[in-house]
Amino acid sequence: MYNLTDLANKIDKSGLVSCHVVIDTYLDSTTGYWYRLYDDGWLEQGGSGTTSTATTILPKAYRDTSYQLFIRLQNNNSSVSAVMGYYYADKSTDRFVRGVTAQAFPFDWITYGYSNI
Secondary structure (H helix, E strand, O other): OOOHHHHHHHOOOOOOOOOOOEEEEEEOOOOOOEEEEEOOOEEEEEEEEOOOOOEEEOOOOEOOOOOEEEEEEOOOOOOOOOOOEEEEEEEEOOEEEEEEEOOOOOEEEEEEEEEOO
């Protein structure tokens, strides 16, 4: 008969990659803002915005401003053929300010980086 504990201790675990676990989640049903926070501090968050607000306050702050920010335009108007888009004019650890080119439409945003947990 084999002792499973002895066998497990003999396995070389040096090549295994550790998995990270989600330790906190958030979803605001009013704004649609959400986040996922992992045990190593990695943070993913996103939401949608409207043309009426240029500044988006993040649900959870980042450690520094090196996080990635992506903004996607929601243009459901097939009659508009101009090139349009959003860019961020400024960002800090807890917010970003959206800039606008051409016409303004609602947008989705997502960020990735390390939080200040």
